[in-house]
Amino acid sequence: MSNQIRLRDVSAICPTYDTGTGLTSRVILRDGSVREERRKPMNLLRLLLREDGIDPKLYRKARRSERGYHHVPLVVRGGCFVSFKLIAPRVTGDPVYGYVALDQIEAVDERNDTARVILRGGHTLVTTQRPKSVREQVDWGRSELALQRAREQTGADRMMERIAEVVAGYEYAAPTWEQIAAVVLMMVKGQSKGSRV
Structure with a gap:
């Protein structure tokens, strides 16, 4: 059934x-x-x-x-x-x-x-x-x-994955908020370019 x-x-x-x-x-x-x-x-x-x-x-x-x-x-x-x-x-x-x-x-x-x-x-x-x-x-x-x-x-899941990749690349010190914000900004810009196509 x-x-x-x-x-x-x-x-x-x-x-x-x-x-x-x-x-x-x-x-x-x-x-x-x-x-x-x-x-x-x-x-x-x-x-x-x-x-x-x-x-x-x-x-x-x-x-x-x-x-x-x-x-x-x-x-x-x-x-x-x-x-x-x-x-x-x-x-x-x-x-x-x-x-x-x-x-x-x-x-x-x-x-x-x-x-x-x-x-x-x-x-x-x-x-x-x-x-x-x-x-x-x-x-x-x-x-x-x-x-x-x-x-x-x-696309926040993709953005969070990218942030996790960047954070994982820092072996000795955690990234600063500015570095994380830069990754987010790059991702947002990439999404807005992709949405226009």
Whole structure:
């Protein structure tokens, strides 16, 4: 069944307990349909991201050290998946997080002790998180997506790689801010020339 599901079609991947099988995933598609999947949410997400060559655990670990918060949104193919606690574990160690496409979140209902995430297709996900925590996850997702888009537009990744090369060339002393600024200026000038062609 999972080979028929494509990441671009997914609104949410939710953990759920199935009698006889244990922890499985409920996949809500953008067209509003729901599919049951025998894999756990992270395993299913890893399978869906395989064609992009992305391991979600490694991605999040790398981004976590950069950004300084634990549940880092997953930005892939111009979209973003945000994680929310959707169930209470029956067994210690069971995964409780589901993954929701940021562009499919219609609203966050913050009127109760725990927040509800309302999807564009009409589905409502009841979280086990406080409204403030859910709102932070959505805001972090927007921030990560905006950062990724800015990097794509400005070529900042190439610029940072070039700066790292220059810095690595200094064996005995770190480069001065002026030297780093000169590299950045050269890169920016190179980008503006390239964009005119």
